[in-house]
Amino acid sequence: MTAPINIGEHPGLVDPSDPDGDRPGPVLEVDQVSKVYPSEPPVTALRNVSFRVARGELVGIVGPSGSGKTSLLQLMGTLDRPSAGRVRIAGLDVERLSDREVAALRATQIGFVFQQFFLAEHQSALDNVADGLLYAGVVQAERRARALDALRLVGLAERPHARPNQLSGGQRQRVAIARALVGSPAIVFADEPTGNLDQATGRAVLGLFEELHRMGVTIVIITHDREIAGRLGRRIELLDGQIVLDSAEISGGSASPVQGVPGHGECTNS
Amino acid sequence: MTTAELEVRKLRPSDLVRLATVGLRTRKLRAGLSAIGIAIGVAAIVAVLGLSSSASAGLLNEISALGTNLLVVQNGQTFSGQPAELPVAASAMIGRIDAVTAAQQTGLVTGNVYRSPLIPTIDSNALSIEAASPGLLRTVGTRVAEGSYLNAATAQEPVVVLGAATAQRLGIDRVFSGERIWLDNQWFYVAGILAPAVLAPNIDSSALVGFPAAERYLGFDGHPSTIYVRAQTASVDAVDNLLGATADPENPNEVDVSQPSAALVARADAQGAFDGLFLGLGAVALLVGAVGVANIMIISVLERRSEIGLRRALGATRGHIRVQFLVEAVLLAFVGGTIGVGAGALSTAVYANTKHELVVIPAIAWGGGIGAAVLIGAVAGLWPALRAARMSPTQALWSM
Numbered sequence: 001m002t003a004p005i006n007i008g009e010h011p012g013l014v015d016p017s018d019p020d021g022d023r024p025g026p027v028l029e030v031d032q033v034s035k036v037y038p039s040e041p042p043v044t045a046l047r048n049v050s051f052r053v054a055r056g057e058l059v060g061i062v063g064p065s066g067s068g069k070t071s072l073l074q075l076m077g078t079l080d081r082p083s084a085g086r087v088r089i090a091g092l093d094v095e096r097l098s099d100r101e102v103a104a105l106r107a108t109q110i111g112f113v114f115q116q117f118f119l120a121e122h123q124s125a126l127d128n129v130a131d132g133l134l135y136a137g138v139v140q141a142e143r144r145a146r147a148l149d150a151l152r153l154v155g156l157a158e159r160p161h162a163r164p165n166q167l168s169g170g171q172r173q174r175v176a177i178a179r180a181l182v183g184s185p186a187i188v189f190a191d192e193p194t195g196n197l198d199q200a201t202g203r204a205v206l207g208l209f210e211e212l213h214r215m216g217v218t219i220v221i222i223t224h225d226r227e228i229a230g231r232l233g234r235r236i237e238l239l240d241g242q243i244v245l246d247s248a249e250i251s252g253g254s255a256s257p258v259q260g261v262p263g264h265g266e267c268t269n270s
Numbered sequence: 271m272t273t274a275e276l277e278v279r280k281l282r283p284s285d286l287v288r289l290a291t292v293g294l295r296t297r298k299l300r301a302g303l304s305a306i307g308i309a310i311g312v313a314a315i316v317a318v319l320g321l322s323s324s325a326s327a328g329l330l331n332e333i334s335a336l337g338t339n340l341l342v343v344q345n346g347q348t349f350s351g352q353p354a355e356l357p358v359a360a361s362a363m364i365g366r367i368d369a370v371t372a373a374q375q376t377g378l379v380t381g382n383v384y385r386s387p388l389i390p391t392i393d394s395n396a397l398s399i400e401a402a403s404p405g406l407l408r409t410v411g412t413r414v415a416e417g418s419y420l421n422a423a424t425a426q427e428p429v430v431v432l433g434a435a436t437a438q439r440l441g442i443d444r445v446f447s448g449e450r451i452w453l454d455n456q457w458f459y460v461a462g463i464l465a466p467a468v469l470a471p472n473i474d475s476s477a478l479v480g481f482p483a484a485e486r487y488l489g490f491d492g493h494p495s496t497i498y499v500r501a502q503t504a505s506v507d508a509v510d511n512l513l514g515a516t517a518d519p520e521n522p523n524e525v526d527v528s529q530p531s532a533a534l535v536a537r538a539d540a541q542g543a544f545d546g547l548f549l550g551l552g553a554v555a556l557l558v559g560a561v562g563v564a565n566i567m568i569i570s571v572l573e574r575r576s577e578i579g580l581r582r583a584l585g586a587t588r589g590h591i592r593v594q595f596l597v598e599a600v601l602l603a604f605v606g607g608t609i610g611v612g613a614g615a616l617s618t619a620v621y622a623n624t625k626h627e628l629v630v631i632p633a634i635a636w637g638g639g640i641g642a643a644v645l646i647g648a649v650a651g652l653w654p655a656l657r658a659a660r661m662s663p664t665q666a667l668w669s670m
Contacts, residue, residue: 070668079583079663092273100587104276107585114667118580122296134289135585137279179584 026052033085045071046241058213059220062229063238069222090186107135111180113190117172119164125175126160132179150178170201187218290597304566307559308606312639314552316614319635326538328627336411338531343497346526354524355493360517369505374409375494377401381454383477385440395439400476401484409498410470417445417462425480430458434466435474469530560646567654579666592659599651607643611636
């Protein structure tokens with residue numbers, strides 16, 4: 001497992017524009033967002049979805065397949081634009097940004113972790129992680145130095161030069177997580193991060209996310225697995241493109257950034 | 271966070287090269303095969319231009335070694351179509367022109383040349399007998415290959431010097447003492463054999479005798495038929511204009527004046543006559559290579575959807591993706607072009623060496639070859655690169 005790390009030693013985790021983390025306003029704001037795919041007949045993937053994610057939260061978005069999870073991830077991650085409503089990242093309205101500005105937003109403010117890892121097989125773990133900074137205008141030497149820090153953070157500092165095919169599934173996902181973290185983004189989105197891993201490994205990766213959460217990283221995990229979602233601090237349940245439950249609202253409207261509220265899993269199962 | 275802080279960073283050149291070589295490094299065989307298409311086209315173009323330049327460079331070199339200041343005066347035709355006669359004193363008169371450094375003459379003698387009297391008269395081998403003046407060799411730029419040339423003594427006697435082709439046709443390649451040939455029904459002793467005279471090819475197929483000997487033994491009338499004139503290089507044109515009137519003041523229009531090096535230069539130019547055809551073939555090969563590069567790039571874009579999607583998620587703009595794939599295509603073609611230039615230059619060198627020619631690869635061949643390859647890479651890679659850039663990141667990442 002990852003050794004406990006003092007966050008102060010890892011400037012990569014601190015948003016340079018807000019080093020104390022005391023800036024007001026949520027990191028992610030989804031406001032009355034709908035997504036309709038133009039086909040015959042049109043498919044409505046999301047309907048009036050609204051929620052906010054505060055700095056330092058660990059949020060699980062859970063729902064069965066077809067519930068609109070992936071569409072929501074694409075909209076939150078600025079890879080797609082909503083049909084209606086607004087998405088704000090770090091206070092910026094994505095609607096008002098050009099394609100180039102949105103790309104720069106992804107390069108500096110957003111980290112992604114995918115189910116299939118998407119690592120480049122021809123380069124080392126270190127270079128895979130360093131690629132997370134490629135489009136942020138960082139020189140290669142610094143990219144590598146920061147990539148090594150990020151690898152240390154996910155417990156892979158001993159094998160920076162291993163190729164992805166020399167790593168286990170869990171280690172690969174750790175490399176992918178390090179790549180998402182290396183640019184010290186405002187928010188990290190993880191799409192079924194344990195989907196390609198066995199249970200034990202999946203649990204360990206989830207443990208890593210929890211640890212990062214304790215260090216102050218804002219994380220949104222998309223999953224179909226209620227058990228995983230139950231472990232996370234806050235749970236948003238999606239069904240047919242609508243939010244059917246937000247554990248933060250039940251617990252009184254304020255997000256609980258550290259611990260999940262016990263009992264909600266059973267509540268939604270009924 | 272404000273909008274002003276969202277600044278798209280350009281890729282550094284080193285990063286761009288690293289990105290653009292990902293496809294080439296990870297799929298070496300495929301990249302190599304598609305580069306070969308370009309390489310063949312460029313090699314063909316470089317080799318065609320190189321070979322023809324090498325051949326004409328050899329010839330032009332020979333010409334400049336022989337000098338471009340040789341003028342040839344020949345008897346033309348009279349008004350009634352009969353062969354005209356140059357005055358006996360023509361050579362001496364030309365020699366008095368200021369800019370003329372040498373004037374030497376030959377006169378056509380009627381009669382045939384045989385190896386021996388036993389050869390049937392019909393086998394004349396297209397050889398002729400020429401009376402030749404003593405300083406002829408230096409003026410036409412040739413030398414004695416075997417034996418010696420005519421001197422003041424042998425010019426009086428039945429002694430002959432053979433042109434290069436004459437010696438070959440008579441089957442004589444060495445001069446023995448007492449060796450003789452049958453010249454217009456009498457024996458003439460062979461004194462020497464000449465090296466080929468590039469600027470005066472009719473000396474090659476002649477048997478040369480002295481003017482006095484020709485008059486005494488062969489019934490020659492002493493009128494020169496050809497006068498070889500060396501002029502100062504700067505005054506060649508001026509001398510050219512004077513020669514007709516000087517050689518035959520009475521009938522200057524019955525004199526033909528020519529400059530043999532001009533004909534050779536034309537021949538050198540003619541070496542490139544088939545270049546167009548082969549360059550066309552090279553261009554077709556390049557076109558095929560371009561289609562290959564375009565094909566490989568399209569396949570590459572399809573195969574690397576997830577990489578493209580990931581890069582977009584990591585913050586790449588459409589422009590970043592476009593330039594990555596465009597530079598990859600250009601690099602692929604550049605590698606092919608470089609290999610092609612190498613192969614073309616090598617084949618030119620090998621061929622020119624076997625022909626003992628100079629190896630000349632004009633700048634337009636290798637520069638143009640690489641330039642054409644790069645251009646082709648850019649054109650062939652443009653559409654795949656645009657396609658990669660147009661790909662939506664959600665489709666690239668989630669529809670696999």
